[in-house]
Structures are given as C-alpha cells and as structure tokens.
Amino acid sequence: MESDTNELRVYVYYKPNFGYIIGSGIKIKEMAAYATLYPAIYLDDGISDYDLGSSIIEAFRLSESSVEVDISYAKDKKKIFWDHSGYKSWKAFSKDFFSVTIKKKKNNIVLIRDVRDSYGGFVYSEEESDTIQLDANATSSELSNSVKHLMNKNVTKQENATVTFQTLNNNIVEYSTIPDFLIDIDDGGTDAYKIYIDEENDENYIGFFIEPMYEGLSIEEVKEKAYREYGDIVSYRYEKKHKEDVEYAICIKTKDKEIMVLGYKDDDIIMEVIYEIDTKKNTNRIDSIRDSFKKIIDSMLFKKF
Numbered sequence: 001m002e003s004d005t006n007e008l009r010v011y012v013y014y015k016p017n018f019g020y021i022i023g024s025g026i027k028i029k030e031m032a033a034y035a036t037l038y039p040a041i042y043l044d045d046g047i048s049d050y051d052l053g054s055s056i057i058e059a060f061r062l063s064e065s066s067v068e069v070d071i072s073y074a075k076d077k078k079k080i081f082w083d084h085s086g087y088k089s090w091k092a093f094s095k096d097f098f099s100v101t102i103k104k105k106k107n108n109i110v111l112i113r114d115v116r117d118s119y120g121g122f123v124y125s126e127e128e129s130d131t132i133q134l135d136a137n138a139t140s141s142e143l144s145n146s147v148k149h150l151m152n153k154n155v156t157k158q159e160n161a162t163v164t165f166q167t168l169n170n171n172i173v174e175y176s177t178i179p180d181f182l183i184d185i186d187d188g189g190t191d192a193y194k195i196y197i198d199e200e201n202d203e204n205y206i207g208f209f210i211e212p213m214y215e216g217l218s219i220e221e222v223k224e225k226a227y228r229e230y231g232d233i234v235s236y237r238y239e240k241k242h243k244e245d246v247e248y249a250i251c252i253k254t255k256d257k258e259i260m261v262l263g264y265k266d267d268d269i270i271m272e273v274i275y276e277i278d279t280k281k282n283t284n285r286i287d288s289i290r291d292s293f294k295k296i297i298d299s300m301l302f303k304k305f
Contacts, residue, residue: 094116175297175300
C-alpha cells in the first residue's frame, strides 16, 4: 500500500467477539511504504464509540511523533503488532480480522475498507462506497462511526457468504460454506471459473473448470487418462448420470492422492468440478478437508436461464 510521504497512516483491525487492534503507521526509510508501530493499541469488543475514536486519534499522534525505520523493523518477528491476537501467521490473521486503513492528510481524513487478496494480504477495496472522507479535524465519534460502518459491511458480507459466478452459457452457479483454510485464487491462471487452495498445502484444492477433461470418454478411456495423469491407481469408480445435472462422477485414489470429478451439464457444454487431496501430508486433516469439499459441492445450485 503505497502513499504520499506527507500523510499519516493508521490501521484498524476488528474481529467480532475479540475486539480491535489499532496500529500506527511509521514510514520505512527510502521506501513509499509503512510499517506498523509496536506495540499496537488493543480494545475489547463493545468498546464505546468515544474510546474507539479517541484511540484512533492517539494512534495518529503516535504516527506523527514516530521516526522513520529501516525495512528490518517491519520484518522483525519480535515486533509483530498482531501477536496479541494469538495468530502465528499473517495469512491466518487476515482471514479472521476485518481491516480499515485511515489516511490523514493536511485537509482531510480518508477511510478505506480493505479486502483480503488471494495471497492473504489486505488491499484497498475499489468500491466507491467503501471509501469515506472526513474533515481533518474529525471528532472521535465521527471516526468511530465511520470505522464501524465500514467494518459492518464486512460482517454482513461474511454472514451472507454465498458465492456466485456466471458460466459461458450465462447460467448461474451458486454455492456456500467456504471454510477458513481455503484461499480463493480466482482462476489460478488456468481455464477455470474459480479455484480454492488449502493455505497449508496447495496440492489440496477444489476448482470449477471450463474445459472438461473427461467428457465423452468411455469408462476405459477415463481410466487410461487418469493413469496418465496420476500414475498407478489403487481404486477407481465411474458413474454415469450420477444425479440431476451431473452427467458423470469419477472417484480415483492413488497411493498419495484422492481425486473426485463431477461433470455438470451446462446446457450444451460440461463444467467439471474437481477436488484433489494430498493424502501423504497432513494426514490428520484429510477427513476434515474432504468433508469441507463435499459441503461446497452439496451446497451448489445450478440456476439455468
């Protein structure tokens, strides 16, 4: 998040039932970037508007009185501002906390709702309604009300966490129950509508693919293709007309992978939903990962127009 060198910066993070973490931005020498002053300000959930706003004003004061730091400060594991929250990685922290960046310039204060990107970092939302401008002398109540307004948009989005996308035939696929451990990597640079990978092991994934791998193949052809793709097969199952809208279902197990392929009929084309699980790593998580993938599939609605 780059900036104008004359602005002050404050970051507000919020997790329901936990509270707020407020960090003062400090400039990094010879870079158009900021680190966060350690320790941060920690506030319980349910704090009064006055106390929240006053803490933001105090964070700006700390930002203004701070001196520039070397890049090593931002990388120092002993100075991670979010350690109070009990998280061991930024990716895990950014999944559970909502974020608002506040910039103070000479004539105004700008608050921006942050959104989590596919790498687990925060970037500014591009939605116009996610930016609020206040006078440079805004009161504590104005600051807290603006922060809470932007944070509440995040809470609402989380409570209504249904995902939709449009297929090539303009039909709508809707699904929900995306677990916290999955990272949305959009199309992953492939011919997919959407792919989610496990943050601990990217060999565990579920994806919605435009170009089907197994459409129109006989049972033997499917088995041969699976062998070329995955190697020796320990077990294999193929079902035609698995259920309504699902033309085929394929379940493959190798010595170190579990693969499920579902071919959904999208009018005159097939969309394949595929998940793969790496069974040689994190063996204590395999059942949980499989259940999560199945819940996504079970929640799917194919709305045809």
